[in-house]
Amino acid sequence: MTxxxxxxxxxxxxxxxxxxxxRALLDPAAIPRWRVPAGMSCRVHTFEPHEGGAFRVSLTYxxxxxxxxxxxxxxxxYHGRFTRLVPDGEVVExxxxxxxxxxxxxLMTITTTLTDAPGGGTDVSVLHTGLPEAVAPADNETGMRMALDNLARLLEHPG
Structure with missing residues (x-):
């Protein structure tokens, strides 16, 4: 069945x-602080931030x-592995x-691309491919937007 x-x-x-x-994309201690939508908490079970490295994470409502x-x-x-890491440029999972x-x-693929932003800072683009049919694209985008907002808060206001 397709x-x-x-x-x-x-x-x-x-x-x-x-x-x-x-660094924040690959820091297992940072993941629960940013890669989680509002209304959920995150637990990192396994996180091996190198090409071929495995990860397993739970998000709980x-x-x-x-x-x-x-x-x-x-x-x-969810579980998976890092398939490509380009230092300071790209993370593919x-x-x-x-x-x-x-x-x-x-199987889904998430490609996170980092580029220098005009005027300073970093533009972050997250491409999800293979998102299962039952995951509404709008819900996925909303959850990822929340995560990117969390990432910005974490790095812009550390402490």
Whole structure:
């Protein structure tokens, strides 16, 4: 059976140099502080930030009554690996949700590209390809926008 997939692109700006942004993308201690949409918390189970390195992360809805999770009623767990790392320039990840629901299954690729922004800072572009059919593109873009806003706050106002 063939599944329909989606592609989304989300962009943002961080008033920090590319090396700082790149480090935050690959810092397992930073991931729970930025790569999580509002209303959720993040737990990093495995995170090996090198080409071929594995990762496994769970996002849990803060609302105990939530039934929106893909892996359990309240949790989205995903795992994957880093397929390409270009220092201070690009992070490519392949990942998939841990789920029994075929509508949420399938390998996704996330390509995060960093470029110098005119006037300073870093422009961040996140391209999701292979997004499962049950993930609404608008919801994915909203979640990624929240994460990029968190990333900007983390790097622009450390402490």
């Amino acid at each position: 599944h329909t997939t989606h592609t989304t692109r989300t962009t943002g700006h961080v008033a920090a140099p590319r090396p700082d942004v790149y 803060d609302d105990p009554a939530s039934t929106s999770g893909k892996s359990t009623a309240r949790t989205d767990t 392949e990942m998939e949700f841990e789920t029994e629901d075929p509508a949420f299954q399938g």
